[in-house]
Amino acid sequence: MDIFLQQIINGLVQGSIYALVALGYTMVYGIMGLINFAHGEVVMIGTLVTITVAGSLIKVGMPVALAGLAGLTASVLVCMALGWGLERIAYRPLRNAPRLTPLITAIGMSIILQNVAMIVWGRNYLTFPHLLPKIDFEIAGANFTAIQLLIVLVSGMTMAGLAFLVYRTKLGMAMRATAQNPQVAGLMGVNSNRVISAAFVIGSALAALAGVMVGTYYEIAHYQMGFMLGLKAFTAAVLGGIGNLAGAMAGGILLGIIEALGAGYIGDLTGGFLGSHYQDIFAFVVLIVVLMFRPSGLFGEKTGDRA
Amino acid sequence: MLEVTGLRVAYGGIQAVRSITFHVNEGEMVALIGANGAGKTSTLKAIARVLDAAGGDVHFCGEKITRIAPHAPIRKGIALVPEGRGVFPRLTVAENLAMGAFVRDDKAAIAEDFEMVYGHFPRLRERADQLGGTLSGGEQQMLAIGRALMSRPRLLLLDEPSMGLAPIMVQKIFEVVRAVAASGMTVLLIEQNAKLALETSQRGYVMESGEITLNGDAKDLLNDPKVRAAYLGE
Numbered sequence: 001m002d003i004f005l006q007q008i009i010n011g012l013v014q015g016s017i018y019a020l021v022a023l024g025y026t027m028v029y030g031i032m033g034l035i036n037f038a039h040g041e042v043v044m045i046g047t048l049v050t051i052t053v054a055g056s057l058i059k060v061g062m063p064v065a066l067a068g069l070a071g072l073t074a075s076v077l078v079c080m081a082l083g084w085g086l087e088r089i090a091y092r093p094l095r096n097a098p099r100l101t102p103l104i105t106a107i108g109m110s111i112i113l114q115n116v117a118m119i120v121w122g123r124n125y126l127t128f129p130h131l132l133p134k135i136d137f138e139i140a141g142a143n144f145t146a147i148q149l150l151i152v153l154v155s156g157m158t159m160a161g162l163a164f165l166v167y168r169t170k171l172g173m174a175m176r177a178t179a180q181n182p183q184v185a186g187l188m189g190v191n192s193n194r195v196i197s198a199a200f201v202i203g204s205a206l207a208a209l210a211g212v213m214v215g216t217y218y219e220i221a222h223y224q225m226g227f228m229l230g231l232k233a234f235t236a237a238v239l240g241g242i243g244n245l246a247g248a249m250a251g252g253i254l255l256g257i258i259e260a261l262g263a264g265y266i267g268d269l270t271g272g273f274l275g276s277h278y279q280d281i282f283a284f285v286v287l288i289v290v291l292m293f294r295p296s297g298l299f300g301e302k303t304g305d306r307a
Numbered sequence: 308m309l310e311v312t313g314l315r316v317a318y319g320g321i322q323a324v325r326s327i328t329f330h331v332n333e334g335e336m337v338a339l340i341g342a343n344g345a346g347k348t349s350t351l352k353a354i355a356r357v358l359d360a361a362g363g364d365v366h367f368c369g370e371k372i373t374r375i376a377p378h379a380p381i382r383k384g385i386a387l388v389p390e391g392r393g394v395f396p397r398l399t400v401a402e403n404l405a406m407g408a409f410v411r412d413d414k415a416a417i418a419e420d421f422e423m424v425y426g427h428f429p430r431l432r433e434r435a436d437q438l439g440g441t442l443s444g445g446e447q448q449m450l451a452i453g454r455a456l457m458s459r460p461r462l463l464l465l466d467e468p469s470m471g472l473a474p475i476m477v478q479k480i481f482e483v484v485r486a487v488a489a490s491g492m493t494v495l496l497i498e499q500n501a502k503l504a505l506e507t508s509q510r511g512y513v514m515e516s517g518e519i520t521l522n523g524d525a526k527d528l529l530n531d532p533k534v535r536a537a538y539l540g541e
Contacts, residue, residue: 170409177395177406183357184393189381189410189458 002141007264008257013148013217015256016155020210021233022240022248023162024083024203030179030243031199033099037106038086040230041113042079042204046211047128047221048121049075055129068131076208083204084197092193110227117223125222128215151213158209159249162202166245171198179243228280232259235287241300250298258282308333308493309354309462313363316349323349325517326363331462336494338504338525340538341514347497348390350514351464354495355387356380367462382410384461388468392451396440400431403439403450407457417457424453427483445476452483463487465496469503481507501538505529513538 021043028036054071058064090109094102135146166172178185178195186192214229215221232255240251263279290297309331316324324346331337339347352358354365356377364373367383375383386407395403404424408417425432428449434442439450448468455463468484469477477500485507488494498504505511505525513521513534521528528534 173398173402173406174409176398180395180397181393184389184395185406186377187355187357187381187387187389187393188406188454189378190406191376191378 003264004261005140005142007260009142009144009148011257011260012253013144013151013256014260015236015253016152017210017213017217017229017252018233018236018256019249019252020155020158020206020213021229022237022252023159023245024207025234025237026240026242026245026248027175027199027203028196029237030245031175032091032095032196034091034102035106035234035242036086036091036200036203037103037230037234038090038109038113039203039207040226040228040233041110041117042082042086042207042226043211043214043229044117044221044223044226045082045113046075046079046208047215047225048117048126048211048223049078049208050212050215051126051128051221052121054131058129064129064131067129071129071131072209072212075212076205079204079208079211080201083200083207087197087200092196110230114223114227121223123223125220128219128221130219131216147216151217154209154213158206162206163245165202171195175199232280232283235283235290238297239286239290241297244297244299247297247299254298255283255286258286308335308368309495310366311350311354311363312366314350314353314360314365315362316346316353316358317361322361323517324353327514327517327519328363329512329519329522331493331495333493334491335510336488336496336508338496338498338501338508338511339514340498340501340504340511342538343499345514346517347514348466351387351466351495351497354380355385355464357387357389381458381460384459385464386455386458386460386462387464388448388451388455388466390466390470392444392447394439394442394447394450394454396438398439399436400439400442400450401435403454404431404457407454410458416459420457420459424456427456427486428453445472445480448472448476448480449483452480456487460492462493462495465494467497467499469498469500477503501534502529505534 021039024039025036028034050071053074054067057067057070086109090105091102094105132147137144166175174185174190175195175198177188178190178192182192233252236251236255237248239255240247259279259282262282263276266274266276266278311330312328313326314324315322315326327350339350341347349358353360356375356379360373364371367385372380372383395406398406404421408420411417430446431449431453434446442450452468465484468480481503496504496508505528508525511522511525511528512519513528521531521534
């Protein structure tokens with residue numbers, strides 16, 4: 001039982017991170033029908049920028065908390081600029097192209113960003129600075145740390161903030177209107193370019209935040225780390241119903257928990273043949289099962305055949 | 308107020324509108340009638356910048372608007388009630404109306420206009436919190452017209468407001484259209500129901516295969532034997 005609870009907690013933490021990243025996929029898809037496969041790389045850039053900024057500030061003697069905050073701010077700003085630039089440079093010129101074209105471009109951007117990161121930060125694993133003190137808690141035999149608690153809390157607050165933005169502000173209303181009928185939204189005076197840019201910028205800010213969380217949690221980073229994380233978050237978005245915000249949040253957390261439980265029990269289930277390092281298979285089994293039996297996801301409406 | 312000169316619209320190589328010229332004066336209600344496929348909707352879409360014109364020019368209040376940004380016409384005072392209504396299905400009725408006032412910031416006046424629209428269409432007030440997609444066709448048409456009015460337009464473009472509606476609903480919609488026109492708003496109306504359109508308007512243009520073939524006072528057109536034969540089923 002304590003393993004079960006422990007894995008639920010671990011899954012909730014990992015799932016919160018998936019959810020933040022999945023929101024970026026789903027917002028962009030909802031508005032323009034594009035799967036931005038470079039989104040995982042935005043998370044990676046977020047982690048690496050934090051390492052550079054917070055790491056060097058700590059080195060020159062700045063208090064850790066302050067350096068961490070500066071790293072977070074820098075990473076959010078850099079990623080927002082990156083998301084905006086990606087859309088401007090790579091996707092906007094393809095707005096009226098066949099929809100396979102921007103999809104392939106997205107994969108291309110993902111590869112380019114990985115390689116740029118490799119040139120800038122090198123090909124070795126980097127250590128993420130200790131930004132938070134290690135404090136352990138225990139409930140019912142399960143352990144969790146202050147970092148885990150903070151990840152879940154900050155994700156929850158961020159998602160509440162996003163829900164407020166989308167459902168209670170004029171920009172959010174314009175985003176929803178554009179997602180539902182871009183032509184009529186234009187008739188109402190909505191500049192679709194601005195709404196699309198906003199989706200990229202907001203999604204990238206969430207990705208940066210997720211990047212800082214991943215770094216703080218695993219304390220290690222690498223130029224290829226965004227690839228698998230991006231695929232898993234994409235899976236989470238599909239699981240929840242791509243294009244649907246609540247779906248991305250629920251899908252992320254659900255995927256995190258499925259994965260953690262899978263990793264916790266896979267040894268027992270296979271008589272020790274497969275170990276917990278096989279946990280990645282669960283995400284993709286989920287993806288295949290969802291695509292086979294409920295392609296519109298848990299919360300999704302029928303979306304037709306957009307790529 | 309609206310001057311269309313030599314306007315052409317093409318889809319690929321196919322010419323939907325072949326160099327048409329017409330105008331709408333301030334405070335006037337003008338009908339553009341014609342059979343299905345005559346190019347009426349393409350004309351309105353080009354004016355509202357949903358489509359690019361292939362040639363010719365559109366002037367509004369003396370300003371050339373042929374190639375302004377697609378989100379700009381409403382800021383100039385042009386509101387289109389699109390063919391098929393274009394209600395946002397997953398926004399509430401109130402949010403749909405608020406989208407009509409998207410370009411405005413005057414909160415107090417927007418609140419007044421909500422009342423004005425609800426006054427015209429009490430049904431919309433009852434359904435204010437319902438999603439647009441759950442409304443009946445007639446209610447969606449009310450919503451689309453109400454949403455256009457929320458921008459306080461100077462020129463209202465109506466694309467087939469009677470399409471697919473029960474006669475009683477058509478009557479209700481046209482009552483409001485008449486009231487809005489009587490209050491001094493300039494209206495350009497497209498209709499397949501030529502009789503209804505001409506009875507409601509002061510002037511009319513008849514479109515056939517992308518060209519304007521007849522124009523004149525609505526009353527004269529109603530009595531024109533060619534119009535009667537082609538569009539009034541006589």
